[in-house]
Amino acid sequence: MAGRAQPVTPAPGVGAAVLVAALILGTLVAVALRAEGGRGLGPADWAAVRFTLLQAALSALFSVALAVPVARALARRRFAGRRVLIVLLGAPFILPVIVAVLGLLAVFGRSGWISDALGLVGVPPVQIYGLHGVVLAHVFFNLPLATRLILQGWQEIPAERFRLAAQLGAGPRAIRRLLEYPMLAQTVPGVMAVVFAICLTSFAVALTLGGGPRATTIELAIYQAFRFDFDLGRAALLGCIQIALTGAAALAALSVARGDGLGDGLDRPLQRWDALSRIALGLDTLVIALAVLFLLLPLAAIIVAGVPGLPLLPVSVLVAAGNSVVVAGLSTLLLLLLAVPMALAVAVGWSQGVELAGLLGLAVSPLVIGTGLFVIIRPLADPTALALPVTALVNALMALPFALRILVPSARQVVDRHGPLAVSLDMAGMPFLRRIAVPRMRAQIGFAAGLTAALSMGDLGVIALFADAERATLPLQVYRLMGAYRMEAAAGAALLLLILSVALFWILDRGGRWHAET
Amino acid sequence: MLKLERLVIDNGGFLLSADLSATAGAKYAVIGPSGAGKSTLIGGIAGFHPIKSGHILWQGAEITDALPGKRPVAMLFQDGNLFPHLSVEQNIELGIDPDLRLSPDDQERVAQAIHRVGLAGLGTRRPAALSGGQQSRAALARVLVQGRPLLMLDEPFAALGPALKADMLDLVDTLVRESGATLLMVSHDPADARRIADEVILVAEGIAHPPQPTAKLLDDPPPALRAYLGAPDLP
Numbered sequence: 001m002a003g004r005a006q007p008v009t010p011a012p013g014v015g016a017a018v019l020v021a022a023l024i025l026g027t028l029v030a031v032a033l034r035a036e037g038g039r040g041l042g043p044a045d046w047a048a049v050r051f052t053l054l055q056a057a058l059s060a061l062f063s064v065a066l067a068v069p070v071a072r073a074l075a076r077r078r079f080a081g082r083r084v085l086i087v088l089l090g091a092p093f094i095l096p097v098i099v100a101v102l103g104l105l106a107v108f109g110r111s112g113w114i115s116d117a118l119g120l121v122g123v124p125p126v127q128i129y130g131l132h133g134v135v136l137a138h139v140f141f142n143l144p145l146a147t148r149l150i151l152q153g154w155q156e157i158p159a160e161r162f163r164l165a166a167q168l169g170a171g172p173r174a175i176r177r178l179l180e181y182p183m184l185a186q187t188v189p190g191v192m193a194v195v196f197a198i199c200l201t202s203f204a205v206a207l208t209l210g211g212g213p214r215a216t217t218i219e220l221a222i223y224q225a226f227r228f229d230f231d232l233g234r235a236a237l238l239g240c241i242q243i244a245l246t247g248a249a250a251l252a253a254l255s256v257a258r259g260d261g262l263g264d265g266l267d268r269p270l271q272r273w274d275a276l277s278r279i280a281l282g283l284d285t286l287v288i289a290l291a292v293l294f295l296l297l298p299l300a301a302i303i304v305a306g307v308p309g310l311p312l313l314p315v316s317v318l319v320a321a322g323n324s325v326v327v328a329g330l331s332t333l334l335l336l337l338l339a340v341p342m343a344l345a346v347a348v349g350w351s352q353g354v355e356l357a358g359l360l361g362l363a364v365s366p367l368v369i370g371t372g373l374f375v376i377i378r379p380l381a382d383p384t385a386l387a388l389p390v391t392a393l394v395n396a397l398m399a400l401p402f403a404l405r406i407l408v409p410s411a412r413q414v415v416d417r418h419g420p421l422a423v424s425l426d427m428a429g430m431p432f433l434r435r436i437a438v439p440r441m442r443a444q445i446g447f448a449a450g451l452t453a454a455l456s457m458g459d460l461g462v463i464a465l466f467a468d469a470e471r472a473t474l475p476l477q478v479y480r481l482m483g484a485y486r487m488e489a490a491a492g493a494a495l496l497l498l499i500l501s502v503a504l505f506w507i508l509d510r511g512g513r514w515h516a517e518t
Numbered sequence: 519m520l521k522l523e524r525l526v527i528d529n530g531g532f533l534l535s536a537d538l539s540a541t542a543g544a545k546y547a548v549i550g551p552s553g554a555g556k557s558t559l560i561g562g563i564a565g566f567h568p569i570k571s572g573h574i575l576w577q578g579a580e581i582t583d584a585l586p587g588k589r590p591v592a593m594l595f596q597d598g599n600l601f602p603h604l605s606v607e608q609n610i611e612l613g614i615d616p617d618l619r620l621s622p623d624d625q626e627r628v629a630q631a632i633h634r635v636g637l638a639g640l641g642t643r644r645p646a647a648l649s650g651g652q653q654s655r656a657a658l659a660r661v662l663v664q665g666r667p668l669l670m671l672d673e674p675f676a677a678l679g680p681a682l683k684a685d686m687l688d689l690v691d692t693l694v695r696e697s698g699a700t701l702l703m704v705s706h707d708p709a710d711a712r713r714i715a716d717e718v719i720l721v722a723e724g725i726a727h728p729p730q731p732t733a734k735l736l737d738d739p740p741p742a743l744r745a746y747l748g749a750p751d752l753p
Contacts (some may be wrong), residue, residue, distance in 0.1 A: 005565055005586045417598055420566060425664075426587025427616035435618060439603050 006348040007415060007422040007432040013345025016338045017357035024360045024397065027372025028243055034375045035240050036233030044213060045234075048221040049241060051210075055131060055217065056199035056249075059138035060192045066139065067146035067191070068184065070291045073284035074147070075154035085292065086151070089144040092295075094451060094505050095498070096458025097141070097204040098475045102482070102494045103298025104128070104137055104209075106305050113301065133209035134217075138202065142195045144295065149194070153187035154180075172280065190256040197249035201242070201365035204460040208479065218242045222367045226465055232375065239368040250363040302494055309492020317493045320477035321500065323388060324457055327473055328504055330392035331456035332449050335399050339448060342400075343407035344437060347415040358404040361397050369394050370462035387466035391473065395456035403448040410444040411437070446512015450505040457501045474500070520563070520668065520700060522726075525572035527555075527562030533570065534558045536726035538719065542577070542667070545694060545701040546729055547711035550721035551746040556704045559719070559726045560670045563702070564593045576668065587616075592666040592699075594674035599657040600645040606656045607632070607641035613664040631659040635689065651682045655689070662693055669694060671703040687714050708736050708747060722746070 041049075074086065092100070107113050108128050115125030128136065157179050165175055203219040210216060216224070218238055225235040345354050373390055377383045383390070414437050422432045438445065460475035467476055474497045481490035520540040527534045534555035540546055548556045561567050563574060565586035574582045581589050592613075600609045610631060614624045632641050635655040645653055654675055661669060671690070675683045691714050694701045702719075705711055711718050717729035722742035739747055 418601060420586075420595060421598060421601075422616075423566070423586040424564060424591070424593045425612050425616055425660075426585075427612065428585065428587060431616040431618075435604070435612075435616070436601060 005423045007419040007428050008344045010345035010350045013341035016342050017354040021357040027369045030372040030375045031236045031239040035236035048216045048218050052217045055134050056196045058135045059199040060196040062139045063142040063146045063195045069287045070147045071150035073287045089148050092141050092144050094454035098478045099494045099498045101208045103302040106301035107297050130215045137205040138199050146191050149191045153183050193253040193256050197253040219367045239371050247363045305491035306495025309488045320472045320474045324474040327392045328453045328456040331395040332453045334396035335452045339403040343411035346408050347411035361401045366461040370465045384468045387471045391463045394462045399452040406448045410441045414440045443512045446509050450508035454501045454505040521575040523573040526570040527567050528570045529558040529567045538728040543698050544716045547715035548704045548719045554721045556721045564591045591668045592661045592664045593670040610660045613660040631662045635659040669699045669701050
């Protein structure tokens with residue numbers, strides 16, 4: 001009995017999903033089996049758990065509290081450059097953490113711009129290391145994301161409602177009560193949950209701006225147990241706690257969150273008749289200007305600080321940059337080999353299991369997977385020798401949920417619109433894949449590849465666990481230069497990293513749209 | 519001969535039964551009320567819907583469970599008959615090799631087909647750069663090179679104006695006559711049936727009835743068809 005004929009077989013995608021699930025769950029099992037519960041958690045471990053929760057909660061709170069006025073201003077104002085600004089709000093997603101940290105240090109650090117300015121009026125310099133530095137960096141990364149998500153909520157209020165409100169003569173207060181507060185009550189919890197979940201697994205920010213007994217996240221504690229004490233049992237035990245926390249937070253975020261903030265544009269024309277007063281206009285202008293300054297100043301700082309260092313980059317940085325490009329390329333290739341077949345399998349009806357496997361990456365942290373892979377690889381081979389391929393693999397797994405979000409809708413559309421004709425022309429299988437699916441999904445494939453390459457390029461996570469003195473990626477090398485107080489070289493290397501990340505994203509994303517026919 | 523033996527087609531829970539045969543080389547219109555199962559009948563024969571029971575036979579060979587692309591069927595859908603990112607030429611070439619690897623002879627056939635449907639010189643264009651009528655012609659050129667003995671039309675010309683639609687039907691008529699293919703054409707317009715079909719398969723209330731001569735059926739419609747046609751000029 002013939003079922004519904006499909007232009008592609010789901011088998012490769014289902015196979016990829018099984019592989020991903022086996023890899024992720026396998027590392028979790030390896031971590032759980034290796035954990036040594038005997039001594040239980042020491043006071044330092046509990047401090048790490050408390051700090052992790054505290055900084056994630058504060059980061060979520062501040063990101064969202066600041067995002068609401070920015071989103072409101074963007075929702076009710078039309079101005080030149082608004083579109084560009086909204087696209088830029090997506091940029092931190094591909095911005096390497098270490099670059100942002102160096103930029104934030106240059107602006108908010110002990111000898112940064114703000115401290116210098118305060119020094120002129122005799123105020124002591126601000127202190128960035130510790131809890132507030134970690135939260136500041138997280139707000140820098142998540143304020144834009146939160147703004148996009150909340151703005152999406154604003155734009156989903158139907159234009160007719162605003163028209164009706166205007167017709168009824170509703171002023172700003174009435175608009176808030178009638179339209180905006182109900183929308184925010186629906187949107188804000190989800191956005192908070194997403195930011196909280198992201199900050200739970202913070203590693204690079206804590207590594208650079210935190211540290212010490214009072215500002216260590218679980219992720220950082222895993223790293224320290226690994227690198228300093230080589231106490232695999234304790235690292236694995238911490239890993240188990242991290243699994244429980246991230247799993248719970250990811251579930252919570254998935255159940256309350258709407259939208260993913262990845263979409264572009266968000267530029268629906270909407271006429272607003274409220275908030276026409278000068279005060280409201282001034283306030284919105286100020287809010288947008290402050291947000292732009294907060295986001296662009298650190299980037300400007302890294303460019304200003306990095307340019308003098310660029311011609312003087314040590315050879316070690318160039319080698320690390322080469323490693324990073326290779327890792328990013330390998331990671332992107334792995335991702336596409338997993339994500340494209342998975343998206344097509346979802347499109348031909350294998351949605352639930354395959355999509356679930358794709359989401360697993362959200363529920364685990366890179367260092368936990370890294371620990372698990374280390375435990376699995378060690379009896380078989382020297383893990384440090386595999387530092388770069390393992391980093392590429394973990395980066396691909398971490399990018400998978402985002403890549404599927406991008407690819408699945410377009411795969412569905414291709415299969416729905418062109419599947420029957422292709423099947424009737426006997427194009428099922430490779431011809432459909434090569435001639436129809438890949439060409440039609442090119443823009444989305446390019447976007448997903450660009451995101452993955454940039455994420456991998458800037459990732460400072462697993463590599464820190466596995467690398468030895470000879471092997472480093474560019475972000476790790478920047479961190480090492482910082483640790484050696486060679487700030488000029490670090491700034492130059494960071495600028496190189498920024499350029500490479502943006503370039504990789506741009507080339508792949510453009511490549512997808514080059515001569516694209518619709 | 520196409521034989522449907524006690525066939526039951528399952529279109530997502532909607533069941534259509536058919537027990538009839540169609541002569542090779544003849545032209546059939548499939549007509550009936552909206553939602554009665556016209557497209558289900560065509561889709562089932564083309565292999566797009568599961569067969570619940572019964573058999574489909576072409577020239578005595580069983581094709582009930584064959585994959586759609588392996589059946590002796592060329593099909594045109596209501597829309598989306600051309601891939602928008604491929605040129606007209608490539609769209610036609612797909613009818614010869616789905617992977618677009620063509621011998622010089624094959625390419626010659628494509629060129630002839632393009633010429634035959636009146637699209638000479640437009641082969642390098644993309645479908646979006648053609649008019650609606652030209653797009654239909656391109657799809658027909660592909661049907662031509664496919665050379666399948668059964669041609670199924672699921673109202674591919676529905677979006678065209680009346681004059682253009684008549685042109686297309688005449689072109690189909692000529693092409694089918696030349697190739698000797700069997701035509702099954704869904705239509706909701708009795709005038710289409712009179713224009714081109716030798717016989718009519720009436721589909722009503724989940725049953726596809728055996729074919730009857732077009733003029734006889736339309737001049738003296740049974741109650742189900744009469745309700746659909748609106749029974750304008752009863753004596």
